Amino acid sequence: AQSVAQPEDQVNVAEGNPLTVKCTYSVSGNPYLFWYVQYPNRGLQFLLKYITGDNLVKGSYGFEAEFNKSQTSFHLKKPSALVSDSALYFCAVRDKNYGGATNKLIFGTGTLLAVQP
Amino acid sequence: GAGVSQTPSNKVTEKGKYVELRCDPISGHTALYWYRQSLGQGPEFLIYFQGTGAADDSGLPNDRFFAVRPEGSVSTLKIQRTERGDSAVYLCASSGGLAAYNEQFFGPGTRLTVL
Numbered sequence: 001a002q003s004v005a006q007p008e009d010q011v012n013v014a015e016g017n018p019l020t021v022k023c024t025y026s027v028s029g030n031p032y033l034f035w036y037v038q039y040p041n042r043g044l045q046f047l048l049k050y051i052t053g054d055n056l057v058k059g060s061y062g063f064e065a066e067f068n069k070s071q072t073s074f075h076l077k078k079p080s081a082l083v084s085d086s087a088l089y090f091c092a093v094r095d096k097n098y099g100g101a102t103n104k105l106i107f108g109t110g111t112l113l114a115v116q117p
Numbered sequence: 118g119a120g121v122s123q124t125p126s127n128k129v130t131e132k133g134k135y136v137e138l139r140c141d142p143i144s145g146h147t148a149l150y151w152y153r154q155s156l157g158q159g160p161e162f163l164i165y166f167q168g169t170g171a172a173d174d175s176g177l178p179n180d181r182f183f184a185v186r187p188e189g190s191v192s193t194l195k196i197q198r199t200e201r202g203d204s205a206v207y208l209c210a211s212s213g214g215l216a217a218y219n220e221q222f223f224g225p226g227t228r229l230t231v232l
Binding site: 032034036041042043044045046049051090092094095102103104105106107108109110 | 152172176208221222226
């Protein structure tokens with residue numbers, strides 16, 4: 001079965017410092033990978049996705065993610081963190097069956113990012 | 118509105134009661150999804166629709182859960198004989214088509230509490 005893992009429950013970083021939120025995946029074949037952010041009492045907001053092509057994907061709010069096939073990772077990064085980036089971040093992968101990628105997203109357990117001023 | 122909307126935002130009910138949760142997708146989006154998010158967990162897939170038909174309902178936990186999308190737009194998730202374990206945030210999402218690389222756009226969710 002396809003899965004993603006977010007090994008850190010929480011990441012703490014000082015404002016202005018670079019941030020990384022980790023995600024690893026287990027998928028047969030080529031993965032379709034996504035990052036979403038969830039602010040308190042709000043729905044999930046799409047940040048970026050990797051489908052194919054360049055391993056470095058740029059998304060919303062200055063975030064980017066690096067797809068690494070050899071390490072089966074898709075870590076989320078930002079060069080300079082803002083206090084307003086504090087939120088819950090979810091990595092997700094498209095599920096697959098015998099017919100290929102499905103429309104079902106499989107989410108990780110989430111990582112709480114806390115940016116201190 | 119421009120985004121996915123869900124009503125009600127909060128629903129408190131008693132064990133054994135019936136509830137309906139509504140989702141209005143982004144206009145023109147043909148695919149609609151329901152997920153359930155328990156406290157401290159990521160969303161878990163329940164069902165998705167392409168048009169009016171349920172294309173995959175493999176995530177529905179049991180036959181107390183049912184969803185419809187009669188006109189290919191608004192969807193209703195129905196839960197019969199609610200149990201305390203059904204308490205969660207129910208999220209709806211829509212996307213522009215069936216292509217697996219299309220991102221899904223989520224609504225704010227309905228927080229269901231079963232007493």
